[in-house]
Amino acid sequence: MKMKKNLIALCLSAGLLTAAPGVSVADVNIVPQNTTAAPSIPTSALSQLHWTPADQSKTESISLASAGQRLNVAGISGPVAAWSVPANIGELTLTLTSEVSKQTSVFAPNVLILDQNLAPAAYFPSSFFTYQAPGVMSADRLEGVMRLTPALGQQKIYVLVFTTEKDLQQTTQLMDPAKSYAKGAGNAVPDIPDPIARHTTDGMLKLKVKTNSGSSVLVGPLFGSSGPGPVTVGNTAAPATAYSAPVAAPAAAAATPAPAVKSEPMLNDTESFYNRAIKEAIAKGDVDKALKLLNEAERLGSTSARSTFISSVKGKG
Template sequence: MTNIMRNYQRFKMALAVSSAVWLVGCASNLPEEVPVAPNREACCATFQQLPYVQLKENETLTVSLGPQSEVFSFSEGKSYTQAFRFNDRTARAQISVKSVMQHGRVFVPRVLLLDKHYQVIKTLGADMFTPQTANLLDSSQLSGSFDSEGARYMVMYTNATTLGHKITLPHPAKLRAQELGEPMPMVTDPTYRYAPTGQVSVTVVTKEYATVLSSDNTSVSDSVTPQGVKQPEAQKETVDFYKQAIAAAISEKDISKAMALLNEAKALKIEGADKIFIELIENQLNDAQ
């Protein structure tokens, strides 16, 4: 009976050890094949032709980059790609990107910020993303945060020239032992290869909202013109209308109406409105004498 119990205890210990080795191996063993870039034709020739996901003012969404994704040819080579369009109300936003590290692989994001003409205004590379070891709530991941800097579009892909490179993180058990002051466990640090596919979450938080000029030209408004935006010149028909309307109001001795029309004309940047008003008032005074 004693031998049976002893053999049973040995079996349980062997099973526990093999299970631990299997779990560590799943997290750290590298795939035998080196990841390669997608080999199918690019979907588009320019950034403008890419399909863009419309972002909300504030939201978090998760995307999977893989065979179902669009392929685009970048200067570093082809890559599965995800493109985003910022909300029209968003003038500036804080962006957080997290890429899950799993099964010995990780998609290392590379981000392009584009202006409204689809021109690149900033490139964010791998150095923007920091590896974070897994905890009770989250898997190991690459995490980065940056400002949209007024961009209208964002394109995410990975650098094809770095595929197959490796990144090693400290095993969670080691970190826990260090925190608790316990003996260091005999575990293997997980290693991940840079891969062309992966799962990425994107969080956008609007920090500044876009402003627009009022299109209502029938009333006076002290609207603020955004810096760098040129106020459009009033059309000739509008100029003629206000000049004639001011003259008619003064002719009818309705000075309040003439003043209101003058203020509207000034708000519309109509040149000469002040001069016409003064001349007509002077003529009225001279005629009265």
């Protein structure tokens, strides 16, 4: 895992395959934590939605025309999709796909990630979801890959998908099937116009959830840094028992405070064991495990686990 100057809360990165025609790099180089750009949605309205559990073992699909839900909030047009995702299984990779219909239309998705308390934590606007040409097993689609690391202590996070009036005024340029075939076969690409897909309020969405196996971008400063606090999805402090319900975190949370240290000092062998385990977890990119070890060590009286954690993270930068 690539680790630069930052430490947990919500880890986010774009895993985009190709840029959409007419979309600049700046358009997809977004800052997901800027939730102020998303529509303001009252918690009471969010709590009335039915959040469909997303299963890791399969791809979740929804036809917005028949199964979409209504959310009467300014800035959102048409039906929405709402999923809940397990937040106690470590880092997550969410792949959202919006398929182009046979009528040459497509739903331009925006995604708002909410923490366990339904507080906004990250926003991926429609420009994040770029056009992907059809392949052997896939159709024309808009697609984006979101990598997230929920803060410790949460059972679920929530994924809200919607489109906006601005999106409905735009279109997506597709690739003509003949061009796609020629590229795949290594032949000369014919000089023919590409079809244009209009944006609509209905469409077919697919969500795939899996645990991360690759790198992700860690958002938020390291312990002891002078930069602004991290944007969190829930409380970053480790609970007394694994994954108990957390208290809602502020938008800019302070670094995780050190747990109360026992008055009795830790034995040297035990101290060495925890420091070695923390280093090994960081080396493998498992920040979640390293944090658990840090908190456990300090509860047992460690005085060096925190400095070991920080130096190990900096060493991975």
